[in-house]
Each structure stands twice: as structure tokens, then as C-alpha cells.
Amino acid sequence: MVSDENEAPPDGDNTVLPVHNLPSPTVKPSPFSEQLMTVMDLLDSNLESKSKLYKDLSLSYIFLMNNGRYIMQKIKGSAEIFELLGNTWTRKRSSDLRQYHKNYQRETWSKVLGCLKDEGLHVNGKVAKPILKERFKSFNAMFEEIHKAQSTWIVSDEQLQSELRVSISAVIIPAYRSFLGRFRQHLDAGRQTEKYIKFGPEDIETYIDELFDGNPSSLMRRRT
Numbered sequence: 001m002v003s004d005e006n007e008a009p010p011d012g013d014n015t016v017l018p019v020h021n022l023p024s025p026t027v028k029p030s031p032f033s034e035q036l037m038t039v040m041d042l043l044d045s046n047l048e049s050k051s052k053l054y055k056d057l058s059l060s061y062i063f064l065m066n067n068g069r070y071i072m073q074k075i076k077g078s079a080e081i082f083e084l085l086g087n088t089w090t091r092k093r094s095s096d097l098r099q100y101h102k103n104y105q106r107e108t109w110s111k112v113l114g115c116l117k118d119e120g121l122h123v124n125g126k127v128a129k130p131i132l133k134e135r136f137k138s139f140n141a142m143f144e145e146i147h148k149a150q151s152t153w154i155v156s157d158e159q160l161q162s163e164l165r166v167s168i169s170a171v172i173i174p175a176y177r178s179f180l181g182r183f184r185q186h187l188d189a190g191r192q193t194e195k196y197i198k199f200g201p202e203d204i205e206t207y208i209d210e211l212f213d214g215n216p217s218s219l220m221r222r223r224t
Contacts, residue, residue: 033084040085043071061104062153062212065164068097069157101167108146109172115139116179127186136187136196139176143199147207148216155212169208177201 047067054060072093075082082090115138121131155161180197187193199207 030084036081036084037089040089056149058104058108058150059153061100061107062155064100065097065104065160066155066157068093068100069160072097073157101164104164105167105171108150109168112139112142112146113171113175115142116175118182121183127183129186132183132186133196136198140196140198143204143207147211150211151213152216153212154214161212165208165211168211169205172208173201173204176204 047064051060051063054063072090075085075090115135121127121135123131155164176199180201184193184197187196
């Protein structure tokens with residue numbers, strides 16, 4: 001028996017779907033696209049290897065951010081290459097750059113922030129002045145050391161440079177201002193305050209804005 005071509009297909013797994021409802025076939029990357037992906041992976045591996053040559057972990061993350069941002073700009077500047085690599089590659093590299101930034105923040109500034117916490121400052125319900133003085137001394141020393149080193153580092157991409165400075169300011173300045181507000185009154189006014197509180201919040205902001213310029217400077221020399 002020959003069925004009518006217009007007859008509705010029977011229910012079940014053998015139902016024939018209209019062509020427009022069929023799933024799109026997977027597009028296989030071209031050989032050139034695959035070769036380009038391989039080259040980019042090799043480039044990434046090479047940069048990772050070179051970053052490990054830096055003894056300073058913070059500098060290694062700056063190196064990876066500098067080079068990663070440069071590569072991303074070049075890829076996005078070529079519509080043909082961008083299309084060959086695709087959105088998946090771009091999203092992965094953008095995620096890598098964000099992770100390098102987070103790693104830099106943690107490696108560089110986590111110990112500095114540790115100086116500005118309340119834990120360990122109170123003994124028998126009172127602020128222990130010797131511990132408080134040591135916290136201020138540690139903060140001053142760490143901040144000055146970071147400024148001394150990282151003001152000589154160069155981040156040539158202005159947007160990346162700005163992003164780094166803004167993110168540092170966002171975590172350091174509020175924490176420092178809050179710490180000062182809670183504890184500066186526990187130091188004796190006069191010489192003791194001047195000895196241990198070497199920076200105001202505005203000073204911190206100014207010095208952060210000098211990072212990544214490639215211009216070495218000493219906070220100690222500028223304060224005297």
C-alpha cells in the first residue's frame with residue numbers, strides 16, 4: 001500500500017521533522033584555523049615559561065598581563081584572525097587576564113591589608129599600643145617597598161595601567177582610612193603620631209598613581 005505524501009507521519013521515534021527544525025550541523029574548523037589555534041597555544045605556553053623566570057611573583061603577573069593585553073588587542077584589531085579564533089578563545093583569554101590581575105592583587109597587597117585588620121590588636125579588651133605601633137611600622141615599610149619597586153615597572157597599555165591603579169586604590173585606601181579612624185587616637189599626639197603615621201589617605205592615593213610608570217622614586221626622600 002502506498003501512502004499519501006501529504007499524510008501526517010505516525011507518532012513515535014520515526015517522526016520526520018521539517019528541515020527548518022533540524023539541528024544545525026557542527027561547523028568543523030578549517031585547517032588554517034586549527035594551525036592558528038596551535039600557534040596561539042604555543043605562544044601562551046612560551047609566555048608562561050618566561051614569566052617563571054621572574055623571582056618576584058608580582059612582576060611575573062604584570063609580565064603576563066602586559067603581554068596578554070597586547071596579544072588581545074592585536075587579535076581584536078584583525079577581523080579575519082578574530083573570526084578564525086572565535087569567541088570561545090577570546091573569552092578564555094579574557095578570563096586568564098582577569099585571573100592574572102587577581103593573582104597580582106593577592107600576591108602584592110594581601111600582606112599590606114593584613115596590617116590593617118583588628119585581629120590581635122586587643123589585649124584584655126584594650127588596644128595594645130606596642131602591637132598597634134608595630135602594625136603601623138609594618139604597613140609603612142611594606143607600602144614603601146612596594147612603591148619603590150613597582151614605580152619602576154612599566155605597564156605601557158594606559159587602560160591596563162589605570163585598571164591596576166583603580167583596583168589597588170579600591171582595596172587599600174578605604175581599609176587604611178578606616179584603620180586610621182579607629183586607632184590613631186590610641187597613639188599619643190605629637191611626635192608619636194608623626195613617627196608611626198607617615199601617610200594620609202590622600203598620600204596613599206598619590207603614590208599608587210605613580211606605580212607602573214617606570215620612574216623610580218623614594219618616598220623616604222620625598223618626605224624629608
